Amino acid sequence: MNSAAPATKARTGVSGLDTILAGGLSTGHVFLLEGNPGAGKTTIALQFLIEGARLGELGLYITLSETESELRAGAASHGMVIDGNIEIFEVVPPESLLDADQQQSLLYSSDLELGETTREIFAAFERVKPRRVVLDSLSEIRLLAQSSLRYRRQILALKHYFARQGATVLLLDDLTSDVLDKTVHSVVHGVIHLEELAPNYGSERRRLRIMKYRGQAFRGGFHDFIIQTGGVVVFPRLVAAEHRSSYLRDQISCDIPKLDLLLGGGIERGSSTLILGPAGTGKSTFSFQFLVAAIRRGEKAAAFIFDEELGLLLARLKVLGMDLEAMRDAGQVHIEQLDAAELSPGEFAHRVRDCVDKLGAKTVIIDSINGYQASMPDENSLVLHMHELLQFLNRQGANTFLTVAQHGLVGDMKAPVDVTYLADTVILLRYFEAAGKVRRAVSVIKKRTGFHEDTIREYRIGANGLTLGGPLVGFQGVLRGVPEFIDTAKSLLSTDGGDSGNS
Structure with a gap:
């Protein structure tokens, strides 16, 4: 016998799901968990039962x-243990229904099968007296019922029976028999919908949405999730x-x-900075200059690298x-190389948040937005994700540095996505030609x-890191990459490799 008193909410045991459900599933009610x-x-259902145990x-678990x-x-593949509390x-169909010689000629066999199945379910419940029940799956009951009217009556009968017993029930539906049938949606207390998306390249993406939860506020919209060892x-x-x-x-x-x-004295704490420029201008070097300065102040930092191979980046910065x-x-710093083809936007935001909440990072680098965009379903979603992420980081007093590689090297260049209006500060890097050399300019x-x-x-960019010179007052058209001499070239940095321009 079960001696545990029912709680107001039944926690699902799924990391993050209880947050979306505002604590879990209301006890004594029937919920629908649907998805292809x-x-x-099944994994969520097992976690639900194991958490109860x-x-x-x-x-x-009725299968x-x-x-x-x-x-x-x-369950064993996830390291889950199904013990005596589950x-x-x-x-299984009665043996007579599997015997061709005993098939009914006057009655549809589904009439007998549905009634027999229901009786077996109720008998199992009466024997175990569980607090948590999983019924897998409704597609089989829908096929046995044959008509939408009988199917609805059957679901209502199951709902009222379980409600009288005070059990919290998860009905699983694999949406294989009739995806347009919303009968169960109107009957159950809440609906959790799971989706699996297959991008053109990379691993599948999974997300869920709470479509209904009677009498309870919940976090709406889609939420990314993964299936890993452990659930x-x-x-x-x-x-x-x-x-x-x-x-x-x-x-x-x-x-x-x-x-x-x-920069007018520096960067304000709790702001975001976008470093924009063509490939090779040193966007990563600029951003890591701020990160190293933060570490010298005794702060923690985090860097998320989408594009460059991590070993190569570390070796280049060491030089x-x-x-x-x-x-x-x-x-002092958390550095992580990410594969956009294997990462959902929600998981990335979770990793960044963990670095701020647990590590206490006050400087965060995302290098680059071009790689981050690859994990987004479309450009509009990128802007929305970036807005929420930057707002979160700003409100935690963290400084965020984003890099975006523009298409082209000189002349009219465009970014793959415009996020300049999201950032508090925008630093523009450019190539320009002067005195027979390709040079770099920052503004x-x-x-x-x-x-x-x-x-x-x-x-x-040299052995001593970044070296800046004075204003380029002798040129016009530097930002276009094709400058014109309007005075002299005296404002150019010397070519002796020294770093006196920083003093």
Whole structure:
């Protein structure tokens, strides 16, 4: 007998799902978990029963489709233990219905099968007296019922029976018999819908949505989730308005005086900076300059790399005097290389949030938005995801540095997606030709939080890191990549490799 008292909410045992459901499933009610085969219904159902067993509640898994050995094998693959608090009841047709000589001629066999199946389900419940029940799956009952009227009456009978017993029930539906039939939606207390999407390249993406939950507020919209060893993990959609903190909005330095001057004294804490430019201009180097400066101030940082191979990046930065590998080993920075083809936007936002909440990172680099965009279903979703993520980071007092590679090298260049209006500061990097050499120029074209220089400065990347010169007053058309000499070239950086321009 089960001695555990029923709680107001039955926790599902699925990481993140209870957050979306505002605590879990209301006890004593019937819920529908629907999705195509392979979406993760059985895994969630097993986690639901195992969580109940952990709390001392008896569970009953009624299967009309999978066998008991298949369920146990599936649970074992996730490291789940189905103990004595969980009973698996396998419903099989009566032997007479499997015998061709005993087939009914005056009555449809489905009439007998449906009645017999229902009696077996009720008998199993009366024997076990569970607090949590899983019925897998409704497609089999729908086929036995044959008509929508009989199917609805059967579902209502199951609902009222379980409600009288005070059990919390998950009905599983694999949507294989009639995807347009919404009979169960109107009967059950809540509906959880699972989807599996197959992109043109990369692994499948899974997401879920709470379509209905009577008398309960819940987090709407789609939420990404994954199936991994151990079960399903859900990543609740990030809502920046739910996360606020207080911090001092001071200006922070990048440790390069002339770059700080260009930025009007530095970057304001809790702001986002977009570094824009063609390939090879040093966008990553600029962003990591801010990260290293933050670590020197004693802060923690995090970097998420989509494009460059991590080993190559660490080696390249070490040559520039930024030993990120040592900082990582010392626990000062979290560096992670991501594969956009294997990562959903929700999982990425969850990883960033973890670094801020658990590690205490105050500087976050996303390099680059081009790679991040590859994990998005479309451009509009990228902008919405970026807005919420940047708002969250800003409200935590973290500084975010984003890089975007523009198409082309000189002349009219375009970015694959326009996110300049989302960032608080925009730093523009450009190639230009002067004195027979390809040179680089930097300018700040936007800063919401205060004054900034409107000049264009040349910079060089060398053994001492970033070196900035004075304003390029002798040129016009640098941003177009084809400058005109209007004075002299005296404002150009010297070619001796020194770093006096930073002083």
